[in-house]
Amino acid sequence: MxxxxxxxxxxxxxxxxxxxxxxxxxxxxxxxxxxxxxxxxxxxxxxxxxxxxxxxxxxxxxxxxxxxxxxxxxxxxxxxxxxxxxxxxxxxxxxxxxxxxxxxxxxxxxxxxxxxxxxxxxxxxxxxxxxxxxxxxxxxxxxxxxxxxxxxxxxxxIPGFPLDGGRVLRAAVWKATGDLRKGNAAAYASGRLVAYGLFGLALWNMLLAGNLAGGLWIMLIAWFLLNMTQAQENQFLLRDRLSGVRAQDLADTDVPLVNARSAVETWLQRDVLPSGRRAFLVGDAADRIEGLVSLSDTRKVPQAQWADTTVGEIMTPAERLHHVAPHARVDEVMQLVNQHNLNQVPVMEGGRVSGWIDRQRLLRTIEIHLQVKR
Structure with missing residues (x-):
């Protein structure tokens, strides 16, 4: 790949x-x-x-x-x-x-x-x-x-976000007003202003100074700064709208379990295919979780060996699982999912699983909150 x-x-x-x-x-x-x-x-x-x-x-x-x-x-x-x-x-x-x-x-x-x-x-x-x-x-x-x-x-x-000067401007306004929103508003506005100024400089180079290559390069930089500013502004807006949502609000409490001693072939035929679920927690109960197994784990062994291989042999052990607490913020869940490229995040506290959040559920929640006008 x-x-x-x-x-x-x-x-x-x-x-x-x-x-x-x-x-x-x-x-x-x-x-x-x-x-x-x-x-x-x-x-x-x-x-x-x-x-x-x-x-x-x-x-x-x-x-x-x-x-x-x-x-x-x-x-x-x-x-x-x-x-x-x-x-x-x-x-x-x-x-x-x-x-x-x-x-x-x-x-x-x-x-x-x-x-x-x-x-x-x-x-x-x-x-x-x-x-x-x-x-x-x-x-x-x-x-x-x-x-x-x-x-x-x-x-x-230069005081235009996402340049370092724009971040300094954000820090200064944030410090002076005590309000991060005002700091962000100033930084994003300055970022757009700098980007538009660079667009103007690019056009001047191309149309008046005859510097086509230089003008195109400046325009690319302006485009990059403008897009970065917009992306950061959207992320802040999303975090702000999701600020009251916690992991427990997103979690699916119907957590599928499979015994570690089950054969991979049995797990696929009995659990995966009928339910349409791609991943299961491995264990006998919510407070005795041994790990997590997903369809991608089946690639660890040839298909001819599925009947003789247990789920416990291919699972990701519990000590290596990334999980979140019930009261974790949604942005923390998003960060964990993106950082480790996860499809499922168990919600755990005190060694007990109370639910889990899959990537599709998380993205659906984000989409809904972005569509809601406040």
């Missing part, structure tokens, strides 16, 4: 990923930088220009990772878990499992990325100055890295 994301490593429990779209910007940057170096330094050979561009490009993307690590490490320190950092065509993003609970946390998490970029700009600039008498490619590459990191810091501090 084709994967759009490649894991390149881990740092302090944070997964480092490269999205397939990153290859586009990497190739474009490498090509543009190589030709640019050759024009600016005609005494360089093609090999020197390409190798300098390659090393500089890799250090540039390492700088993007460092920027996102700045956000991530501060987030973790302030109690906001981070799953991964992903490089993609528009840069990088730290995948936090939830938003901060306090305005101060939002501010420090947002400001950390640009702060790292400023530090990198100063460090590369100092190294460029110290290597001024060395081989030309070294100070040239270091000078370019200093400039681009400074540009990243400045661009990200």
């Amino acid at each position: 084709f994967k759009s994301v490649l894991v390149i490593g881990h740092f302090r429990g944070i997964r480092l990923e490269v999205h397939i779209s990153w290859l586009i910007i990497f190739v474009l940057l490498l090509s543009t930088m190589s030709s640019g170096f050759q024009r600016q330094h005609p005494d360089w050979t093609m090999t020197t220009a390409v190798l300098t561009a390659l090393v500089t490009s890799l250090l540039f993307f390492a700088s993007i990772v460092a920027h996102e690590l700045g956000h991530s490490l501060v987030a973790i320190r302030r109690g906001v878990p981070v799953n991964a950092i992903t490089l993609f065509i528009f840069g990088g993003v730290a995948q936090m499992t939830r938003d901060p609970d306090k305005a101060n946390d939002e501010f420090w998490i947002a400001i950390a990325g640009p702060a790292v970029s400023l530090i990198l700009a100063a460090a590369f600039g100092l190294l460029a100055a110290l290597n001024g008498e060395g081989p030309a490619p070294v100070p040239v590459a270091l000078g370019w890295l200093a400039t681009i990191n400074l540009a990243i810091a400045i661009f990200n501090m």
Whole structure:
């Protein structure tokens, strides 16, 4: 199966990923930088220009990772878990499992990325100055890295969501008013304003300045920012509308059970096919759950062995099951489902199952709440 994301490593429990779209910007940057170096330094050979561009490009993307690590490490320190950092065509993003609970946390998490970029700009600039008498490619590459990191810091501090400056604006309004809704409203409005401004700049480049390629790229960035702003606004609206709904309100109390000693063939013929259910909890009673078995688990053994294989041998053990408490918020359930790609989430308390939530039920509830006007 084709994967759009490649894991390149881990740092302090944070997964480092490269999205397939990153290859586009990497190739474009490498090509543009190589030709640019050759024009600016005609005494360089093609090999020197390409190798300098390659090393500089890799250090540039390492700088993007460092920027996102700045956000991530501060987030973790302030109690906001981070799953991964992903490089993609528009840069990088730290995948936090939830938003901060306090305005101060939002501010420090947002400001950390640009702060790292400023530090990198100063460090590369100092190294460029110290290597001024060395081989030309070294100070040239270091000078370019200093400039681009400074540009990243400045661009990200534009007060338009989802840029870091927009998050700082949200934190400031949230802190001043004590109202997260007002902070979000200001951030989303600023995000749209910045996106529309970039659209205008893109049209100016294409129609008046004759810079078609540059204009198209700016338009893509504007489109991305506008879509991200709209997506974040929809998520906040959804969380707000579902704020009073708990896991126990969504749970199906008719939880199907199967004995761990039942043969897989028997379970399929007796339980799955007649009921149309794709998954069952394994155990003798709601307070004696041993695990969960689903149709996908049957792939662990050949069909010819189903009659001689028990459900207990292919199930996911109880200690590895992801579950939620009855009073868990719906957004917590959504986060768990999306984070671990789950189809069923048992609702448990004190080792006893009171129900479960399947993905279809959760999505149906979300759809209904989005359609209800308040």
